[in-house]
Every structure is written in C-alpha cells, then in structure tokens.
Amino acid sequence: MTTSVRDLQERSLGATLRRDAWWIAPALTALVLGSFGIYATWAAWVGNNFEWGPYLSPFYSPLIQTSWWPLSPAFLILIFPLGFRATCYYYRKAYYRAFFLDPVACGVGEPRHGYRGETKFPFILQNMHRFFMYAAVVFIFILSYDVILATRWPVHGVLANGSMLAGPREFGVGVGTLVMLVNVVLLASYTFGCHSLRHLIGGQVDCFSCARGGKARFEAWRGVSALNRHHMLFAWCSLFSVALTDVYIRLCAMGVIHDLRLF
Amino acid sequence: MSEQRTLRLFRGTRERGELKEYQVAAGEGMVVLDAVHAIQAEQAPDLAVRWNCKAGKCGSCSAEINGKPRLMCMTRMSDYAPDETITVTPMRAFPVIKDLVTDVSWNYEVNKRIPAFQPRKPDAPDGTWRMYQYEIERPQEFRKCIECFLCQDVCHVLRTHEKHEAFMGPAMLVRAAVYEMHPLDVVDRREHLHHEGGIGYCNITKCCTEVCPESITITDNAIIPLKERVVDANYDPLAALWRKITG
Numbered sequence: 001m002t003t004s005v006r007d008l009q010e011r012s013l014g015a016t017l018r019r020d021a022w023w024i025a026p027a028l029t030a031l032v033l034g035s036f037g038i039y040a041t042w043a044a045w046v047g048n049n050f051e052w053g054p055y056l057s058p059f060y061s062p063l064i065q066t067s068w069w070p071l072s073p074a075f076l077i078l079i080f081p082l083g084f085r086a087t088c089y090y091y092r093k094a095y096y097r098a099f100f101l102d103p104v105a106c107g108v109g110e111p112r113h114g115y116r117g118e119t120k121f122p123f124i125l126q127n128m129h130r131f132f133m134y135a136a137v138v139f140i141f142i143l144s145y146d147v148i149l150a151t152r153w154p155v156h157g158v159l160a161n162g163s164m165l166a167g168p169r170e171f172g173v174g175v176g177t178l179v180m181l182v183n184v185v186l187l188a189s190y191t192f193g194c195h196s197l198r199h200l201i202g203g204q205v206d207c208f209s210c211a212r213g214g215k216a217r218f219e220a221w222r223g224v225s226a227l228n229r230h231h232m233l234f235a236w237c238s239l240f241s242v243a244l245t246d247v248y249i250r251l252c253a254m255g256v257i258h259d260l261r262l263f
Numbered sequence: 264m265s266e267q268r269t270l271r272l273f274r275g276t277r278e279r280g281e282l283k284e285y286q287v288a289a290g291e292g293m294v295v296l297d298a299v300h301a302i303q304a305e306q307a308p309d310l311a312v313r314w315n316c317k318a319g320k321c322g323s324c325s326a327e328i329n330g331k332p333r334l335m336c337m338t339r340m341s342d343y344a345p346d347e348t349i350t351v352t353p354m355r356a357f358p359v360i361k362d363l364v365t366d367v368s369w370n371y372e373v374n375k376r377i378p379a380f381q382p383r384k385p386d387a388p389d390g391t392w393r394m395y396q397y398e399i400e401r402p403q404e405f406r407k408c409i410e411c412f413l414c415q416d417v418c419h420v421l422r423t424h425e426k427h428e429a430f431m432g433p434a435m436l437v438r439a440a441v442y443e444m445h446p447l448d449v450v451d452r453r454e455h456l457h458h459e460g461g462i463g464y465c466n467i468t469k470c471c472t473e474v475c476p477e478s479i480t481i482t483d484n485a486i487i488p489l490k491e492r493v494v495d496a497n498y499d500p501l502a503a504l505w506r507k508i509t510g
Binding site: 009011018019089092093096102108109110118119123127129130195196198200203206207209210231 | 329332394395417420422448463467469488491497498499
C-alpha cells in the first residue's frame, strides 16, 4: 500500500484511524438536543396546560397575556433562554459536533470545506452570548419568584382542573413545588457558571491586587469558576429539569397525574 | 512475560509513504515509544522518530496512535487489546520530514509574532515588583505546556481546514494567555488575537483540551477567556460605552 501523508488526512466525513466508538457521543447529543428542540417547540406552540394550581411552567414564565401577539406567549419568552443556550460555549461544542459535524469527533473527517469558524455571519453572532446571559440571570429571579408563588396555596383548595378557589392563601409544598425548586437550582447553577459571567465578574482582571475591589472580584471569579468546572453537567441537568418541570405541570393540568401535597 | 504485538508505522516522506507492519515482543510496562525503539533497533535502523525524555515532559515524541494524538512515551501497549494492531502515524497538522518526524517550526514562527511580555513600571524603588500567588496561578497553569503540539495537531482548523495562515492554534493561544493574563503585563493583545491570531476560527470543540498530556484546561481557561476579551474590544457596545464614560 503506497500513500502520501495527504492521503492519511481525514478528507471525508467519518474517515479516521480511530477504532473507538467516537460516534456515540455526537449521536446521543443529536438525539437528546433534537428531542428537546422538538418537545420545546411543541410545548410552546400548543399554548395550553402550562399552569396548574400555583404552578407555572418555566416555558411560560413570566406569564404574558397580550392581544397583539398572535402566537403562543412562550415564543416571546423562550427566545431568551434558548438564545442563551444556543450561544453557550458548552452547547457550541455539543452542537458543532452533533449537528454541523464540524468536527463530528476529534481526529475524524469532516464533510465540508470553506470553513470560517465564528469569523463570519451567522456564527459571528455567538459573540452576543453575554447579552443573553444578562437575560438568563433575570429569568433566574423570575423563576425563583415562581417557586415562592408555588408555596402559596388557596386555603379552600384547588379544583381538579387546576383553578384556585378564591380566598386567603396559606403556605404549602407539593411535589410540583419541589420540582420547580430543583429546576431553578439547576438553572442557577448553569447560569452562574457561564463563561461570559466568569469573564465579566473578574476574569477580565489581570492584577487583582491592583484593581478596585480586586479581592472581592477574585473571590467572585473563583466562585463562578467552581460552577464553571461543571458547566457541562449543569447544562444537561438543567435542560432535563426544564423539560421535566413542564411535563409535570402539563400532566397535572391534563389530569393525567395528581399532584401530591406534602404539607 | 512478553507477547508478540503488531505495529503499523508510517514510513515515508511528505510526498509519499506507506503504513508498514512490524512484529514486536512487548513486555510488561512497555510503552509505544519502547516498541518503536525496538523496531528501530532490530528491524528498521533507518526509522526516524523524535524523542528525548521518555517521561512525558519534553513533548518530543508526539504522534498519532490509532488516530488519536498522543505522546508515544506515555501510551502503554497494555492500553490496547493483545490482538489489536497499533497504528502509529506522524502528526497530520504539520509537514512530515521523515517517518514519524514532523516539521513543527511553524509554531515557533507564530510564537515570535505574539506581542512580548512587557511589565509595568517597577513597584519598588529597587526595581522589583509585587504580586500575589493567587493572581499568578492562572498563567502558571499555562506554563505547564511542554510544547508537544498535540493540541495543534488535533485542532480541526489546522488539521483538516489547514488554516495555518489565518489561525494561530490552541498552543499559541495558551502562550498568548500566559502573557495576557499575567498580573504585571501591560500589553493589549486583543487586536493581535482577533486579526492575526484568528481566534474567531476556534469553534470551541475542546479537542485540544482532550488531548493535552499536561491536563491544561486549554479551552475553558485560555481560549474562551481570550475570546471574551476580544468580545470586550470588538463586539460589546455596552463595554465600549462604559469605557467612553469612565475614560
């Protein structure tokens, strides 16, 4: 067999000397991200069954009731968290590999040429990540407020269709409250481990001992860095938790399952 | 007790070559570089292979083993199944000189063009500076780089798309980060990184981090922070406004 070094290059999709199952990770990523995309689009599109009792789906929070918008209000909301995830440094790795095959795995051939990376439209827009991060931080506070509201139960109870009876409210916790709480904790862990936040909060400082508030910024940077080390884990966990929270509330609203009031 | 192992090595030059098969008696604890040396000693005295420390610290014996960029001296034969053929090829991002040896001089040329470290004025009258360990730890991580260039090799921008003219590659971004994040340094390298360095070509696939034998978190700790600094200077109108207000 005679060949040139150039022939050894991975010139076509999937060409490689690797013998391990390199295709599993991108295939799983494509499956999970694709499934989430389909579910989120459907859940946003249908525009119903997004609240039950004191619970509100994260896809529809904050609750927007407007006449000028012809589509589901979820589309007005989801543009921000989805923009945050779409421009996220971790997800970029995941979907460049899984969907753009650019590269599909390390040391494996790619299908296309004329690579421009993130230097030209549309991928140059990835540089807007920090602006989506600002919005994502606001959403953490909104969703935290939703958790507080999910502990305010009507004294006279909740009807089977999820309507809350008029009257005073009392403190209470249902399974749905805990589901919403776990969701917001995971979302916060993901959001506050963001690379852009890490940069803005202290990463841009070279000399902490010279900068104003340098020590505080260093500690803040260290805290964000601690979360950032698990950014991938929180990215996936929060993706699942958002979807599962919506599924739980949707199933309650549809009457498929009954929420258990813990106390 | 030794066992017979099959290795396929690239033999040839930049223009032409072939994958040639050899049988080697592999003993316990043997690494791929040992096997290659055994072939060189007993079967192919003209085999070209670059090596030095055999301890994973000099970065000389970089190659691709079964398609993965690795140091030959840090890859155990026992990592592979006894009946598995081990294929060793030169790094593909660089021109082959002969057999497993590549010409990595491009990296040093790129390195020369990175604006050099320049400290601020001395802090003390005796011409010395003051800094703290906690603020120098960031660039110290990058100082672990042994210049094996495996990260350059695995980077698809260089390896597949051959953007050597436009993109400096992860190893050189790490080198730039050493200076850029140094608490004493006063040089602004963002324009260099943005234009000559072509940092925008990196699409964060983290292959460089995966192959680094020194476990440097190249993407998260060097490249992304540098990308964010480039965003500060070029893509953030709020930051520009803030700079204007605060002078």
